[in-house]
Amino acid sequence: MPPGLKDVAARAGVSIKTVSNVVNGYVHVAPATRARVQAAIEALGYVPNLAARQLRSGRSGVIALAVPELQSPYFAEIAGLIVQAAERRSWTVLIDQTDGHAERERNLVAGLRRHAIDGLIFSPLALAGEELAxxxxxxxxxxxxxxxxxxxxxxxxxxxxxxADATRHLTSLGRRRIAAIGVQDKPSAVTAHQRLAGYRAALAEAGLAADPALEMPADGFHRADGAAAMARLLDAARPPDAVFCFNDLLALGALRTLLSRGVAVPGDVAVIGFDDIEDGRFSTPTLSTIAPDAPRIAQLAVDLLAERLGDGPAASGAPRELRVDHRLVIRESTAG
Amino acid sequence: MPPGLKDVAARAGVSIKTVSNVVNGYVHVAPATRARVQAAIEALGYVPNLAARQLRSGRSGVIALAVPELQSPYFAEIAGLIVQAAERRSWTVLIDQTDGHAERERNLVAGLRRHAIDGLIFSPLALAGEELAxxxxxxxxxxxxxxxxxxxxxxxxxxxxxxADATRHLTSLGRRRIAAIGVQDKPSAVTAHQRLAGYRAALAEAGLAADPALEMPADGFHRADGAAAMARLLDAARPPDAVFCFNDLLALGALRTLLSRGVAVPGDVAVIGFDDIEDGRFSTPTLSTIAPDAPRIAQLAVDLLAERLGDGPAASGAPRELRVDHRLVIRESTAG
Known part of the structure; x- marks a missing residue:
C-alpha cells in the first residue's frame, strides 16, 4: 500500500492535520515543521492523491493569472514564476493579458466561475478598490x-x-544633476507616482533641489519611450549626469540613445533602471537596477491563493497585505 | 432600431451571407469584398450582437493559446498579437505556458472542454503528429x-x-569562417535542425566547407547559452569572423561576450540572430536578424480558428498548411 498522510505524520512526529496543512500549502505552518514534513514526504515517497482531492473539493485545479502586458519582460517573468510555483501544486495556470483595459479587467473578474477556474492572481492596471471585488x-x-x-x-x-534606493545610489556616486524618466500625470499611474515620490525624497535627502526640467514624462514604459526621453534630456541646455529610469525597458532605451550619440556610460551619464529583467544582465554596459524578489512574489501569490482555496482557518479571514523585499543591483551602467 | 446584417448587405451591395462571412471572419472572402463590407459596417455603426451569437452558437467566446515559454520575447510578442487579433472578434484568450513538457501539452489538449474553451492555438514543443489531435x-x-x-x-x-537567408547575408559580406550557435542533437529539436540545415546549405552555396568546430551546441535558446557558446568560439584555435545565432536571445548573449572581451562587432565578428525581438532594435550595436511576419502569423491563427468555429464550409475541411513570409533585417551588428 502506498504511504498515506498517517505515515508521513508518524515519521515527522506531527499531527495528520499538520501534514495536511503542509500538503495543501498553508503558509501559517512554521518553517522548521514544514521542512520536517517535507523531508518525511520525500523519504516515504508520499504522493498526494490530487484527483481525489479535486473531486472532494469541487476544484478544477486551474487558476487564472491576469497581467497587463506579457510583452513586458517583467510581467512575462512573473508569469513564468507563477506557472512554476503553481505546477508544484499540480495546478494549471491560464493567463489573461488585459492590456490594462478597465472593461477587460471587469469581465475577467466577473467571468471566472463560468470557466471552472478556482481562483485568480491579478495585477490590475485600470481597476482599483472595491471595483476589484x-x-x-x-x-x-x-x-x-x-x-x-x-x-x-x-x-x-x-x-x-x-x-529612493535607486536614486540614493546615484547621489552616493557624487552625481548632482539626476534626471528621472517615466513621469506620468494621470491619476491611475500609481507606479509612476510612487517612483517619482521616492526619487524626489532621495534628492531632498542629499540636499539637491528638484528640477522640473529633469523630470521626464513617458507615455509608456517601453524602450522607445526611454530612448525618446533621453534624446530630449541630451538636447536640453543642461543635460543630466545621471538618470533614474522607472523601469529597465526605459533604461535600455535611454542607454541606446546615449551610446549612439557617443555619450560615455557611466563616465558622462550613469543609468539605473528598475525590475532586474534579464535583458539588463546582458546589455553592454550591463544595467544597474532595483531587483524585486520576483520568485518570492510568485510563491506568496500562489501560497495565499492555496490558503483561500483550502478549508483551513485562513480560507475566510480578512484580506492580508504582504510586503516583499527588493535590493539594489549595481552593474556597469553606474559603476563601470 | 439599430442597423442589422440586411442594412450592411444592402449598403455594400453583397448578400447577407457574405456580410455574415465577414463578421464571422472567414478568410475565404475576397479582400475587396471584405473591405467593402467593413466600410459599410463602419458607416452604419453596425455592432454584431455577440451575446446573442454566443448563445446561439453555444460558444463561450474564450480561446486558449499554449506556448512553451512566455519569458521568450518571441512567444510573448506572438501572444500579445494573438490577444489583439482575438480582441477584434471580442474573444478572450487564456494563455497556458507548457514549458514544453509533454505531459502538460497532453493535459492541455485533453482538458479544453471542461473549461468551456472554444478552441486552441497551440505552439507545441514536445508533442508531434497524431499525439496532437x-x-x-x-x-x-x-x-x-x-x-x-x-x-x-x-x-x-x-x-x-x-x-539560409541569414547565413547568405554573412557570406555576401565576404565572411569566410561563419559559426552557428544553437545546434541541438535531440530528435525533437526541430527548430534547431532546420536552422542548421539552412546554415549548411548557404555555406555550401558559397563554396565554404562546413566545419564541425564552428557548429556550436546550446542547451537552450537563452542569452546565457549564447554568451557561453561565444566564449568557447573565441577561445578556440581559429575564432570565427561571423556568427549566425539560431535566435535573437542567443545573439544578444553572444554580443555581450564579444563586447566585454573587446572584440569589434561587426569589424572582427559579424552577428546575426533570428526572430526580430524588440531587444535587438535597442541593443548597441543593434542586431541584424530574420523577421518572421509575426502580426500575420497571429492574424492567420485567429482567422483559421474562427473559420473552424463558424458554420461556413471551412468549418470541417481537411487541415490546411499556411506559409508566412519572413524578411532579412540588416542592422549594425553586420553592417556597422
Missing part, C-alpha cells in the same frame, strides 16, 4: 502597488522606498 | 515548424530557407 466565493490575490486595503490578499514591494 | 469537435490551430501534415490547421514560416 470578485464574485463571492472566488478567491483572488492581487499583485502590484495599485491596491492597498483592497478587497483581497495583496503582495507587493515598497515601491517608493525602492525608487 | 484534440478531442473531436475542439478546433485547433498549430503554430511553428514542428508539425507538418499534422491533424490540424498549421501556420509557420519556412524555417530552413530563413536560416
Amino acid at each position: 470578485p464574485p463571492a466565493g472566488t478567491p483572488m490575490v492581487l499583485l502590484g502597488e495599485r491596491v492597498w486595503h483592497g478587497p483581497a490578499d495583496h503582495v507587493a514591494i515598497d515601491n517608493t522606498s525602492a525608487a | 484534440p478531442p473531436a469537435g475542439t478546433p485547433m490551430v498549430l503554430l511553428g515548424e514542428r508539425v507538418w501534415h499534422g491533424p490540424a490547421d498549421h501556420v509557420a514560416i519556412d524555417n530552413t530557407s530563413a536560416a
Whole structure:
C-alpha cells in the first residue's frame, strides 16, 4: 500500500492535520515543521492523491493569472514564476493579458466561475478598490502597488522606498544633476507616482533641489519611450549626469540613445533602471537596477491563493497585505 | 432600431451571407469584398450582437493559446498579437505556458472542454503528429515548424530557407569562417535542425566547407547559452569572423561576450540572430536578424480558428498548411 498522510505524520512526529496543512500549502505552518514534513514526504515517497482531492473539493485545479502586458519582460517573468510555483501544486495556470483595459479587467473578474477556474492572481492596471471585488466565493490575490486595503490578499514591494534606493545610489556616486524618466500625470499611474515620490525624497535627502526640467514624462514604459526621453534630456541646455529610469525597458532605451550619440556610460551619464529583467544582465554596459524578489512574489501569490482555496482557518479571514523585499543591483551602467 | 446584417448587405451591395462571412471572419472572402463590407459596417455603426451569437452558437467566446515559454520575447510578442487579433472578434484568450513538457501539452489538449474553451492555438514543443489531435469537435490551430501534415490547421514560416537567408547575408559580406550557435542533437529539436540545415546549405552555396568546430551546441535558446557558446568560439584555435545565432536571445548573449572581451562587432565578428525581438532594435550595436511576419502569423491563427468555429464550409475541411513570409533585417551588428 502506498504511504498515506498517517505515515508521513508518524515519521515527522506531527499531527495528520499538520501534514495536511503542509500538503495543501498553508503558509501559517512554521518553517522548521514544514521542512520536517517535507523531508518525511520525500523519504516515504508520499504522493498526494490530487484527483481525489479535486473531486472532494469541487476544484478544477486551474487558476487564472491576469497581467497587463506579457510583452513586458517583467510581467512575462512573473508569469513564468507563477506557472512554476503553481505546477508544484499540480495546478494549471491560464493567463489573461488585459492590456490594462478597465472593461477587460471587469469581465475577467466577473467571468471566472463560468470557466471552472478556482481562483485568480491579478495585477490590475485600470481597476482599483472595491471595483476589484470578485464574485463571492472566488478567491483572488492581487499583485502590484495599485491596491492597498483592497478587497483581497495583496503582495507587493515598497515601491517608493525602492525608487529612493535607486536614486540614493546615484547621489552616493557624487552625481548632482539626476534626471528621472517615466513621469506620468494621470491619476491611475500609481507606479509612476510612487517612483517619482521616492526619487524626489532621495534628492531632498542629499540636499539637491528638484528640477522640473529633469523630470521626464513617458507615455509608456517601453524602450522607445526611454530612448525618446533621453534624446530630449541630451538636447536640453543642461543635460543630466545621471538618470533614474522607472523601469529597465526605459533604461535600455535611454542607454541606446546615449551610446549612439557617443555619450560615455557611466563616465558622462550613469543609468539605473528598475525590475532586474534579464535583458539588463546582458546589455553592454550591463544595467544597474532595483531587483524585486520576483520568485518570492510568485510563491506568496500562489501560497495565499492555496490558503483561500483550502478549508483551513485562513480560507475566510480578512484580506492580508504582504510586503516583499527588493535590493539594489549595481552593474556597469553606474559603476563601470 | 439599430442597423442589422440586411442594412450592411444592402449598403455594400453583397448578400447577407457574405456580410455574415465577414463578421464571422472567414478568410475565404475576397479582400475587396471584405473591405467593402467593413466600410459599410463602419458607416452604419453596425455592432454584431455577440451575446446573442454566443448563445446561439453555444460558444463561450474564450480561446486558449499554449506556448512553451512566455519569458521568450518571441512567444510573448506572438501572444500579445494573438490577444489583439482575438480582441477584434471580442474573444478572450487564456494563455497556458507548457514549458514544453509533454505531459502538460497532453493535459492541455485533453482538458479544453471542461473549461468551456472554444478552441486552441497551440505552439507545441514536445508533442508531434497524431499525439496532437484534440478531442473531436475542439478546433485547433498549430503554430511553428514542428508539425507538418499534422491533424490540424498549421501556420509557420519556412524555417530552413530563413536560416539560409541569414547565413547568405554573412557570406555576401565576404565572411569566410561563419559559426552557428544553437545546434541541438535531440530528435525533437526541430527548430534547431532546420536552422542548421539552412546554415549548411548557404555555406555550401558559397563554396565554404562546413566545419564541425564552428557548429556550436546550446542547451537552450537563452542569452546565457549564447554568451557561453561565444566564449568557447573565441577561445578556440581559429575564432570565427561571423556568427549566425539560431535566435535573437542567443545573439544578444553572444554580443555581450564579444563586447566585454573587446572584440569589434561587426569589424572582427559579424552577428546575426533570428526572430526580430524588440531587444535587438535597442541593443548597441543593434542586431541584424530574420523577421518572421509575426502580426500575420497571429492574424492567420485567429482567422483559421474562427473559420473552424463558424458554420461556413471551412468549418470541417481537411487541415490546411499556411506559409508566412519572413524578411532579412540588416542592422549594425553586420553592417556597422
